[in-house]
Amino acid sequence: MARMKFLCDADRCIECNGCVTACKNANEVPWGVNRRRVVTLNDGLPGEKSISVACMHCTDAPCAAVCPVDCFYTTDDGIVLHDKDLCIGCGYCFYACPFGAPQFPKTEAFGVRGKMDKCTFCAGGPGEDGTEEEFEKYGANRIADGKLPACAEMCATKALLAGDGDMVADIYRERVMRRGGRPQTWGWSKAYGEG
Amino acid sequence: MRSRIPHILLLAVGVLLLTACYESSDVTRHEPGVYKGEADPLAKKLENDGELREQLNQRFDGQRDR
Amino acid sequence: MKLIRKQAQATSSSDAAKRGSAFDRRTFLKRSGLTASGAAVAGSIPLGMMRRRAHAQSDSAPAGGNVEVKRTVCSHCSVGCGAIAHVENGVWVQQEPDFDSPLNMGANCAKGAALRYHGLSDKRVRYPMKLVDGQWKRLSWEQAVEEIGDQFLNIREESGPDSVWWCGSSKANNEGSYLQRKFAAFWGTNNIDHQARICHSTTVAGVANTWGYGAMTNSYNDMHNCKAMLFIGSNAAEAHPVAMHHILRGKENGAKMIVVDPRLTRTAAHADQYMRLRPGSDVAFIWGLLWHIFENGWEDAEYISQRVYGLDKIREEVANWDPATCEEVTGVPEEEMRQAAQTLAENRPGTIVWCMGGTQHHIGNNNTRAYCVLQLALGNIGKSGGGANIFRGHDNVQGATDVGPNCQTLPGYYGLSDGAWKHWARVWDVDYDWLKARFDSEGEYDSGDGTLAHPMNIPGIPVSRWIDGILEDPESLSQRNNIRAVFFQGHAVNSQTRGPEMKKAIEKLDLVVISDPYPTHLAVMSERKNGVYLLPTSTQFEQIGSVTASNRSIQWREKVIDPMYESKPDAAILHLFARKFGFADEMFKHISVDDSGMPSPEDTLREINRGHWTIGYTGQSPERLKLHAENRHTFDTTTLVARGGPCDGETYGLPWPCWGTPEMKHPGTHVLYDNSKPVSEGGLTFRARFGTEHEGNNILAEGAYSKNSDIEDGYPEFSYGLLRRLGWHQELSADELATVAWVAGLREKPTGSASEQDVAEFRDLESDALDAVNWKTDLSGGIQRVAIAHECAPFGNAKARAIVWTFPDQVPLHREPLYTARYDLVSKYPTFEDRQSIWRVPTRYESVQNTDHSGEYPLVFTSGRLVEYEGGGEETRSIKWLAELQQDMFVEINPADANDRGIKDNQWVWLEGPEGGHIKIRAMITDRVGRGVVWTPYHFGGWYQGKDLIDRYPNGSEPYVRGEACNTATTYGYDPVTLMQETKSTLCQIKAA
Ligand code: SF4
């Protein structure tokens, strides 16, 4: 069965934030909410590496496991989505998530979290696909349009790949072979288990 | 604004991932409950709709180096 | 429902948090963003709001209903990335990757991926405005043009045409930038310039004087073929992000990547070898490398003997740069140098990449020539995988340099001689004497070498020095009077040095006109209360035109949306003023203007085609460029050659030179000077630009020639005289010969087709005038056609020259920066003597260097790029998606220097330059910079010496992010050949604020 996955190739990622603004552009995510961001390790030191991180759409999604109102669901091809009408903004998923993916927009009432927002793999949310309402709540539904996540499609160096896990792995393996290195599929075993 | 904790966690995970190939499964997983929200027609669509699947696979070629 | 984390991970996370280095720049900025004023806007704007706003705005847009798909080109750097725009009812509703573009294959960096925001921007100048007693007052376009026009005409009357200084833009399309230059010519001045001055002017001069053309020799795509890559003063990961796609592919193919920079940049993070260089020691570094190359006999002797002149003189200088001396000056140890030299020697062909880190020095032309010499010694030029891959900056800075607003030349590098003016008068179909009369005819002025010349023939005041044109005593200027008014169309003044003096200069002006999509730093940085006009100007997404990427490929850019608010495209604004000034009919004689007042881009490009023989901008007709755009998926992403389809065999975007007329169907030249190919297929030789001999030595190529060439040796540039000597002149058609005879002044301008009879009298005529018509001035293209029919390069076949005898330093020399932290080196490597006049302005060298500032200002101060912003940053800081990612101006400082000053991470500090300019910014403590060196980005503006100028912006138009312009603290210093400003090596002191 096809399984949608993200992969960020840290040998290619240059921390250009193309993926981040592509996400903002496609989904019109408000200021302060970052569905995707780029993390740099050893910033300014030899060995500096960057990886672009968003929701990895985990196989056994820890966020879903802890959600007290059970607002998460996983599509047949592994995209983890949630229903904002159910979400109570409790933030449990945020603590459960190994990737820091869930985001909480500020709301008027001080100290109260808004509904959780996170990367949808550009697959919108529940309800009818491609509606204005879906867009306002969840952002773009590119998958329904036959398109893949904007961040990966626009990545400056094709470091970030998104799509069918087997195809993603193929590209990556080929690259690693050419480089003569060892595959380092960061986050994969954490997100997708050994499969 | 959000606290800084998540970023630190994220970095910690990153450091682990970058430096170690051994990953202990350090979270205990629990079965999620049953989804209680509104249905998403997309959830099942990809498996039933060969055309959409094909479209997505073709679209993926854009991510190749070419 | 519980999730338990094991202790182990919790520990490691807190460990990571304690380690200072675990914080990256983003974390840092995020934190600083918490307190940033005005940055925390829109925290709770719901999703979809912007789309709604877009729909609301569409009320005024023409109703269409359907989604239109437009193909545009990113306007933020010279990589030339394509992007696809979906437009609904005139509103840009969606952006998609342009997978078909062979330049970027869908990829975009942060700026390119945020392009759609241009169509949503609420920070734009919406209508014409003027500053009246400190208040912005709305005007109609008619009022604005009348008022500005009258004042300009008045100044012209009183002080002459040179008292208005014009600034064009590297962000204008080829057509717009060409019209900017043409406009200045018709106004009657050479006082026009653009960003290229402070970007790659030293490259253009240095490189063109070495081998012919001052442009990137190969392409980003060709870097897939490199075996080695040397980056010096280039941070591609932030400045040309999508270039990194090609670079990393080259690296994956096995290329060795070396990065030389004062900072361990994000590019350096991907390198095989990184070397930390002392700012301003590039020549010493290159000579140090060459020392090892010569020492080990790693140079390419055969290549040098065939294709390079003057290397012996270089050897003499290089001999002075033994490893110890080199380390003393550059800071790079012998072993690292040797290793790099060996890598370059053993991995050929290799390329060199340089950018502003190399060019923006008071010896910039020496730096660029030294880079060239290194590549020549290694035999790397004219080869796929080799070359000098000079990454240009703005999206169309290459095109604007080629065809646009430059103060030292007419379009196409023709220069400013009478011959050049006559050429352009023929192309423009205007009378030469009429043009000449447009200029100041009151007197002649010092042309720079003490001789007097007509203002038409003296280079204008460049963008780096316009403030001196205002502030200097008029007696010491090479023009009649001071500059009294400025007209900026698409330029950020905060990218120029000496902020406090600039402020003074702006305050002294009669009039400031800013034609720009955004208000810009210029509108707010001075205390002016009156006499500032804002003219809303469209972005590139609101007009059609062609744009030249760094690799010389020209792309057709479609219009995405109509001009926003009341804005007009640059060319339309120029047309309005041309009408007001009374020369519109002459200027737009062969360019139709539509009902909206927009000069036809197609007609303009055809006029460009008719005049730019020097660089082969002649074959790229609008029709051919559109065909390439439509069929871009057929081009190979490494060779850039189309395989099949209607463009079969042509190179993407017809990179210049694309010789002859469009009908000749030259495929464009992917790799310059590659003599393994025939000229008709994009092959080339080195240009014979410097005569045929020097001091009795032949400087034409010896035994090297392009494939299939009928002349199997060096030859001079083609003229009718040379054709005649070769007997090839008989191959000119009657039409071509008629045109040649007209250019020679022997007959009337041909109208209609000429018969053999019409030209019989010229066929075998021996006439100096006829013989002198050459490949650059022959408007028929016949001389180029015949030369290429014999597979010869129209510009001749010479050696590249390692020494430039017309420049201040024949052999590139190291000279200490005017403000140097190593004052002990000044006596050995002093700067130049002061100069009375370079291009109209006195220029000081030793009188500045004579004072040692290194005690009071011990830190070396250099500047550079952030990926999110472009140039002065007004536009990109007004794009919310980008602004959010970089909210504060900051300075990178080494932990040791910070500790010495008791400065903590993220704290406010004052950075002060030795000329007194000071800026209040945040400290970012990092090992990215070495001890004794500090670095700031240069994209910020909207603050001045500690004060946020938000109140001075027209209501609501202030960029989301504002900050100190680093150039408020930068200092004096200019290259003697091009007046490039020194921004990459000055001094400063930092203290806690
Ligand atoms: S990455 Fe985080 S938010 Fe995404 S599925 Fe995994 S646990 Fe949930």
Ligand code: SF4
């Ligand atoms: S766009 Fe690609 S290269 Fe740039 S930061 Fe994102 S993942 Fe890295």
Ligand code: SF4
């Ligand atoms: S700024 Fe340059 S690299 Fe980035 S998307 Fe635009 S053209 Fe491409």
